[in-house]
Amino acid sequence: MNVARAAPSAALVAAMLALPFVGSEYAVAIGFELLMWIALTQSWTVLSGMTGYISLGHAVFYGLGAYFVVLTYGTVPLWLSLPLAGLLNLLFATAVSLPVLRVRGPYFVILTFGLSELVKYVVLAVEAALGEFGRMVFGVPGVIALYWIMLALAVAATVLVELVRRTRFGQGLLAIREEETAAEAMGIPVVRYKMLAYGLSAIIPGMVGGVMALRTTYFEPQAAFDPIVSFTILTMAIIGGSDDARGPVLGTAFLTLLSELLWARAPEIYLIILGVALIAFVLLLPQGICGWLFPPRRPAT
């Protein structure tokens, strides 16, 4: 099983490594986009896939990371400011996790969404007070350099999910998803575990946001904290399936490539087609592409 699973992953990483050398500028741009969504969706899985607490507010980490990197650009070197953006998000997530994780189900979904919007408007207000209406970043690294960073983040996020899944901690998260009260009664420190999962799921999105700010060379709160980021992460996880690290990769690839194709060929109706595709996935493949391709090996009763 390990070889069968490791080989495609290694092939995929090799292909993404080769892309800047053999691919066109357009291909690299698509590859960059793919890697970004893989990094975001895998990170989200650590919390929402494993514990069942569905976050609809991961844009907050993306936006905060972007803000931090833009603010410190030029004073703090990138090799330091990116990890710091991750750390900042870990701290922020841990700080807000206690109130946020008190609720579950739809309340948690709404609360995470609300938190992201709240932070967006706070940043907007701060920027307005400072007289800033969008910040330009100058002298950013080239696309290829940023591509390598994004590749590293996507691999790191995927490895993180796989590691968490294999540990005792991961098993505890799964128990929380299945039955939180029973999990707690069996000695699982549910509060600590949920906080840790929330914190871990925030680190890489913060770094991704920082890289994206450099890619767009521009920071504007409405765009950096765009709820579309949160929605897209969730959509990709649903389409791919989040019970397995392969799911987010498949979902991301499917949605990114489909949008590219449709956007170029049917610009007027491409969002309609995407909407129909999402509904079809939820109805027909609730376990996602991954659950459909690789059904969990479980003997029938």
Place this chain on the structure above:
Amino acid sequence: MTALLSLHRVGRSFGGLRALNEVSLEVSEGEVVGIMGANGAGKTTLFSLIAGNLRPNSGDILLRGQSIVGLSPDRICRRGIARTFQIVRPFGGLTVLENVTIPARFGSARSDAKAARAIAEEALRMVGLLARRDEIASSLTLSGQKRLELARAVATGAHIVLLDEVMAGLTATEVAEMLAIIRGLRERHGLTVLIIEHVMRALMEISERVLVLHHGEAIAIGAPAAVAADPAVLACYFGDRA
């Protein structure tokens, strides 16, 4: 000799409703204490207070002389007290084996993955579910799920188990099997058992002492035969004949 578990005048209210009022109980090592009472008498509340799901408003709960009031349920589990739930709470999407491996890894046993598996298999064998270990937990019958609850509590490595109506809804044959299972587990692991049960005959049969709750008050405690003859208990159950 100090009691393994002692409750000192434990009270709990919900708003204006007194669910439990100054209930005291001393449980010694290896004992089986049955808890009876009508619906709403406070039986499950008592378990929730011991297991940490609820906090008492008054009184103290001591495990080996140390207060456990205010500890979270997971801490209390790791101190060696495990409970089952009246309404079963399996990890529905996981296999029967996974359901029992998790408590073995996290409870007071805190075993590594390999040892946890061995503990889980042994617990499943004791409750007669070993052959079903690869099935999804939610596919078990009620009787199966009740036995799974029991196996999970034991797999935590607890020395005190709180069994909340593990026989409710079972057929007479299944009740007899469950009694045999509890006896077997007790013998093998030297468990101390607190058991809530509506199946009166079963409760009287397995308990060494019985605590009777009525509207949150402990109205009788003692050997099953003595309790069954207690005028206060009879008055509660059959009405006052005077």
